[in-house]
Amino acid sequence: MMRAPASVKRYSEPRYLTIVRQIERDIAHERIAVGEHLPSELDLCRRLGVSRFTVRQAIRHLSDSGMVVARRGSGTIVTARSPVRSFIHAVESLDELSQYASTTRFEIGPFEQVIAGVALARRLGCRRGQPWWRTEGYRYGGTEESGDAPICWTEAFVAEEFSRINELASSTNARLFNFIEAQYGERILEVSQTLRAVLMPARIAPMLEVDPGSPALEVDRFYRSARGKIVEFASSIHPADRFSYTMRLWRDVKR
Numbered sequence: 001m002m003r004a005p006a007s008v009k010r011y012s013e014p015r016y017l018t019i020v021r022q023i024e025r026d027i028a029h030e031r032i033a034v035g036e037h038l039p040s041e042l043d044l045c046r047r048l049g050v051s052r053f054t055v056r057q058a059i060r061h062l063s064d065s066g067m068v069v070a071r072r073g074s075g076t077i078v079t080a081r082s083p084v085r086s087f088i089h090a091v092e093s094l095d096e097l098s099q100y101a102s103t104t105r106f107e108i109g110p111f112e113q114v115i116a117g118v119a120l121a122r123r124l125g126c127r128r129g130q131p132w133w134r135t136e137g138y139r140y141g142g143t144e145e146s147g148d149a150p151i152c153w154t155e156a157f158v159a160e161e162f163s164r165i166n167e168l169a170s171s172t173n174a175r176l177f178n179f180i181e182a183q184y185g186e187r188i189l190e191v192s193q194t195l196r197a198v199l200m201p202a203r204i205a206p207m208l209e210v211d212p213g214s215p216a217l218e219v220d221r222f223y224r225s226a227r228g229k230i231v232e233f234a235s236s237i238h239p240a241d242r243f244s245y246t247m248r249l250w251r252d253v254k255r
Helices: 015-028 041-048 053-062 094-103 118-124 163-168 176-184
Strands: 066-070 075-077 088-090 105-108 112-117 132-142 152-159 188-199 215-226 230-239 244-246
Touching: 015 041, 015 053, 015 088, 041 053, 053 066, 053 075, 066 118, 105 152, 132 163, 163 176, 176 188, 176 230, 188 230
Parallel strands: 088 244
Antiparallel strands: 066 075, 105 132, 112 132, 132 152, 152 230, 188 215, 215 230
16 A cells, blocks of 8 residues: 655655655555554555654644544544645744745735835834835745635845845745845744734735634744844735644753
């Protein structure tokens, strides 16, 4: 049934995501039916040639998406043929945040230079009069051919010194902080984020195919360099039923 996908070592995506796609395909084609158990963790390790940790990450992702339910002592049961939740964003490191950028599609318009007034300076935590490059656009989870509604609308601000960011103007697959790192060698070492419940703004509701004033989730991210400088600020608004954010925490146990 399951064989180790040839792409596991070839692609740059995390191994567990490759395993997730393999299992999703097996479920979609009913090689594993709804109501059946997935093979045990040890069986999956042997069949797919990966570690137990990788298998557990994959099962956790499938569980987050609503496709399986893992029950202690009784195994993992398939509960749906396709993801129940539209988009799962699970980030445990900056590398996985970069993976999020590479596995979604960010379509943006042109950049414009803006000067921080009182409100923007407060929002970005910068001084009044500081210039920024601003753009906005929509992020998609599928291909252009899929015709899916966007995951979110995003407004992004990039520090003025990174003027070559204008090369990404009107891009259909923009990766802002990846571009800055590649072009300027400005290593981003910290990303801080804030999530809050908001109402969907009327201006972007039609493109997101939801009603104005409907529940939404706003995610603000600050990207900082090793010097503590804000390289990029991005604010995204997601329809409430189209996005799930997963964060995992570990206790620091002193040995």
